[in-house]
Structure formats: structure tokens, C-alpha cells
Amino acid sequence: MSMPFSESPQIAVLADSFARRLLSFPQLQDQDSYPDSSTELNDFSAYLADEVWPTLPLAFLDASYETRSHMPDPDSIPLDSTPVSFVDTLISYGIASDIEGAQSFLRKVLADYVDYACAPPPVWSSTRTKECEICEREIPLTYHHLIPRATHTRAIKKKWHPPSMLNSVAWLCRYVSEIHCAGSDTF
Template sequence: MTSDENYSIFRECLSSAIVARSEKPKTKRRTKVKRGGRKESTVTSSEVVHTERANPEELAEFIDFIASETFTSFPEDLRTLSYAGIQHDPNLSNTYIPVEKDAPLDRSVLDSICTITPVDVTETLSVYGLIPETTDFPDFISPVLSEYISSVTSGPPEWSATRADACEICERDWIPLSYHHLIPRGVHAKVIKKGWHDEWMLNSVAWLCRACHSFVHRMASNEELAREWFTVERIMERADVQDWAKWVSRVRWKAR
């Protein structure tokens, strides 16, 4: 992968995190009138009616700024990290690949990256309420880096022949895609034991941008995804997914 390709992937990983933190649920409050004419406002979880979302064009510019400033501050070996690279350089693997699967990036490596991140990045994230304080930046960027590193160092998937030209939810065709297991791997054993699906269906995938990929995992548990939402067609029947797809398809940034 080239540095530009890696940047595109990093920007998508970062975009997913920023989009998730930018959504603010709005609720409908019900007013009760008690004896004596005093009013009391109450709200229950069932009364959450919709999510307030930022202007897509402005959000895209914001994401592009944060991604560019952050990525260009990375060490060169992190900006150009690849599957081939870690196969030929054990030091790269020792530095960036956790010993245990799905473990976070080594704290000393994370701290060294955060130390050289421009102050403008951490202060901007804090000012816009995406992190409580600038000192919380490591906790914010850690899962983003883990997703980025996992993506650029993954070998070619066996499902590459199924790759789509555009995200199968939002239909954006100009950003990197990742493959989503329609039947999550974590519940494969249970799926077979319960007889929910035939074994040959276990490796069915959908090609999604990272924002849509994260949205799908937020909308339902792995078990619910396996039982109810195991095809793109079923997922797209949901009103919340249709609303999300319409909104996120408008989040665009300028070419780098």
C-alpha cells in the first residue's frame, strides 16, 4: 500500500469514530401536571425520537482536517505500514502488532505517537466536545489506530472475489471498503449448534465503508445480526438504516 492509500484508510477509521461521537440523541419530554398546578417534565428511553446530526459538508471538512494533521505527524513506518512490510520486517510486527488478537496498541507506542500529534488536533477535538480534555486523546485515538493497523496489515481475504465497487449501504464509491461478516464470527459456533443457518453461509460478507460497518455493529448485537440481519437486503429494510444511509452518503471530503 502507498502512503496515500493508507491515509484514505486512516481517514475512514477516524471518520467512523468522529461520526459516532458527533451523534446527539434528542428526546421528547412529557409534561405532567401535579396537584397545585406544578408541572414536572419526565422522559423515558422509549421516548427517544431521533438523533441530531451535524451538517454533512461541515463534518467532512472537520474530519479531513483532523485526519490530515494527525496522519502526517505519524512516523514514516506507521504511515507506510503494510501486510508485506510486517512479513519482511520483524521489528514492524513487534512494534505495531499486539501479541494477543484484538488487544490494544502497546501503551508505550501509543504514548510516543500521541506525544508528536499536533496540539491543534487535541485542542480542536476537545473544543468540539469529542473528547472531554486534551489528555483524553490517547483513549480516543487508540481504537482508531488499532483498526487502521489491522486494516493495512491484513492479508487478502478469501472473499476478495465478492468485492463491491461501492459501500452496499450508503453507496459511496470513492472511499475504502471493509468486509463485514453478515453472520459475525464470534457466534459461528452458536449458529451451527442452534441450526440458525447452514455452515456454508458462515462466511457471507458485505462490503461496507467503515462508518456503515460501525453503524451496523451499533444497531444490533452479534446474535441479533446473525439471526435477523444476515443479508444486506434485510439490513436495508430497517428505517434507521435507510435514514443513516441517506445522511452519511452526503458526508464528503475534498481529494487530498
């Protein structure tokens, strides 16, 4: 069962996909009506995502690495229920000239969204930072599993976490890791 769209972390991925696609329209940046700051671009992208999210097929709402094999091709889904407000907004900003153009733009955004949402998780060792992820000091770091290895089997059985996230790590300094491993509720 899907969570309400306003609570879904995937809607933020869709909004980011809109923002990346909007940035590919450099000619719009000269217009007075085009979002001219990152905050305005984020707000505009979030608005577009909020408008279209409830009309997307359920498979898109739950897009993840685990569901990638069940994702429909964005070019094959019907977009007949695309909100008029969404289409009108794209037309008024010069992003599309008509409903077909708006749907074409949406299909490109959805393709970007699926690519990003269904991408494999990073190789956790490649996520190494130069500073402790909690205290932000630049000192020697060690990695710590965010989901304890001893609970991996149980986490999969209870469906607490998808298998691709089991080896996610945090890069911590020795001081923070000692406090964390000692069971302190500070963190």
C-alpha cells in the same frame, strides 16, 4: 522510502478510521457544531488525519498487509508530538476533555487504522459483482487478472506489486473482455 503524506493512499484509510470512530459518538450529532452531513464528516475526518499524519511513526505511514508483522502496538507508541491543533479540535467538539483523552481517542483510531490497513486482501472470487465493472451491464461475467499471470514473477522481482495483490481480478462482460484482451487502448 515513504511518499509525501498528501499523496499516500494510507492517509485516506486513516481518515476513514477517524470517520468510523466519530460515528460512534451519537451524542455529538445533537450539537450544532458537529458535522451533520457525510461531506462535512469526510472533510472533518480528512482534516484530523492531515493534522496527525506527519507526527506518526514511519511504520504507520506504510501500513499494509505485507508490513503487518512490523507494526508497533498503537498503545505503546509515544504521542508526545500530537499537534496542539488536533487536541484543541477534539476538545472543542467534545470528543475529548483534555490531552490524555485526545491521545486515547487517537490510539483507538490508530488501532482501527492498523486493523483495516493490514487486513488481508479479499478472496478475489468473493468480489464478484452483478454487472460489468466497465460497461455496468448486467450480463454473464468472467473474471480477468488485473496483473497478468505471465508477469507475476517479474512483478514480484521488480517490486511493482505486493504478492497479495497478484491475483486481483476485474469482473467483465465478454464484450469488454474481448476488447481488453485484443490490446485495445480504449481502456
